[in-house]
Amino acid sequence: MSKVIVFCEHASGAVRRASLEALGAAKAAGADVVAVLTGEGAEAAAGSAAGASKAVCLTGQTEYSSDAVASAIADLCGAEGAGAFLAAATYRGKDLAPRVAAHLDVTPFADCIELCAAGDSFHVKRPWLAGKALATLGSSGAIVATTRLNVFTPAEGDGPAECAAVAIAAEPKARVTALEAKGDAKLDVKEAPVVVSGGRGLQDAEKFHIVEELAGAFGNAAVGASRAIVDLGWRPHGEQVGQTGKVVAPQLYIAVGISGAIQHLAGMRTSGTIVAINKDADAPIFKVADYGIVGDAFEVVPKLTEAIKAVKAES
Ligand SMILES: Cc1cc2nc3c(=O)[nH]c(=O)nc-3n(C[C@H](O)[C@H](O)[C@H](O)COP(=O)(O)OP(=O)(O)OC[C@H]3O[C@@H](n4cnc5c(N)ncnc54)[C@H](O)[C@@H]3O)c2cc1C
CATH class of the missing domain: 3.40.50.620 (HUPs)
Incomplete structure (x- = not known):
């Protein structure tokens, strides 16, 4: 062998x-x-x-x-x-x-x-x-x-x-002399078992909190973002999922207000279960989604957050 x-x-x-x-x-x-x-x-x-x-x-x-x-x-x-x-x-x-x-x-x-x-x-x-x-x-x-x-x-x-x-026999050409931990203890999108990502459908940076709250309800979820909102400066580049961001494959990926451009799909289509929330029934994200919710994120996401919290409280 x-x-x-x-x-x-x-x-x-x-x-x-x-x-x-x-x-x-x-x-x-x-x-x-x-x-x-x-x-x-x-x-x-x-x-x-x-x-x-x-x-x-x-x-x-x-x-x-x-x-x-x-x-x-x-x-x-x-x-x-x-x-x-x-x-x-x-x-x-x-x-x-x-x-x-x-x-x-x-x-x-x-x-x-x-x-x-x-x-x-x-x-x-x-x-x-x-x-x-x-x-x-x-x-x-x-x-x-x-x-x-x-x-x-x-x-x-x-x-x-x-x-x-x-x-180790070779003489090192470069060494890592120090590693500094990030100031926050946020889960990285690449490593988290659940990723909740938001896109331009969230309308502006101030309204993005509904995505963070949904991620928070899971307890083990990281927050992700489409490039559109990273470019707009709503979210840091470290959260960007896609061809020019991070490639993720969590057990559960929830896309909120994300259209599903090919460059975004490149970063998440091998996720275990994909849930898409989008008010446009023809959005391409639904082609890769296992579960699709056609609706307004501002109505759907808070209800989903409450439902997850209720399930967590029972277990
Ligand atoms: C070379 C190159 C590399 C790229 N790399 C990446 C990458 O790494 N990652 C990435 O994500 N993109 C990348 N892009 C950009 C990509 O092509 C798209 O422009 C981007 O993914 C779109 O982001 P979005 O889905 O958030 O926005 P949009 O395409 O504007 O979609 C917004 C979605 O929100 C929905 N929506 C609106 N309001 C609501 C509401 N109230 N409730 C629910 N849904 C709503 C709309 O129906 C729409 O589907 C790249 C592009 C290029 C050219």
Whole structure:
């Protein structure tokens, strides 16, 4: 069975959910999984790398350096004879995977939604053409890919009992010397299981609060936005969903007053369940919606918020 090496980010002594999803992707492909971790606390976190038969901790550098870590991971891919390397499509994963691919002289595949066994090697599937087509891609060498967040079921169960230490040999060209936490503790649209997004149908920035209140009622929802209202300065760019914003795949995506332009659909059409609220019954968003509510957002959304709160209060 060909091996898959999975880069595992960790925080507070445990592998992060995004990386557990990448581990889940590798397990779903039937692979023998090797988890690779680095940084302070890597050894303690390695035990939570569910589904991995082995963990490797990259040591020797106190400050994270993506070029040095990429070089070490490429060496590890060679040493393990790995058929694939996966990292979650987080900021760090997206920075790391192309560097590993460059070392291995292969093409990196971004934002994949499936890893599948193909003989002794692997293929990946990823959306193309703003999600209109699904491409199955192979490589003449190892597969190097990032996994789209919220698509794969996180791996569960025990991780490896031990973490083998491997020193990072390459001299870093650049290092991360400090990370500053954002001032707010808002959920990011890429990671939240529920995303409630608003568009120009909200009429002006002051009325956007109905979207925030609906997101707040869920308790685990992030607020998203169409580009139209980001360009208008109603919402920050970090909330923009779409081709030139973030690509999201939450379990539930609610689009409020969003027409469903192709560039917006590119960022959310692989969501689990899509609910659209729009007063125009012919709005394109309804073509991708699982549930559509034709109505005025200012009437529908407050009622929906109250209904969600009532359900939450009962449970
Ligand atoms: C290169 C390029 C990249 C782009 N990238 C992105 C991107 O990343 N993300 C993105 O979103 N867009 C992107 N766009 C812009 C995109 O083409 C659309 O212009 C944009 O998505 C429209 O935003 P919207 O749906 O909020 O506004 P509109 O298209 O104006 O739609 C507003 C909707 O609200 C409905 N509405 C009005 N009043 C109400 C009400 N009271 N209740 C309920 N519904 C109501 C209307 O029926 C309408 O459907 C990009 C465009 C280009 C050219």
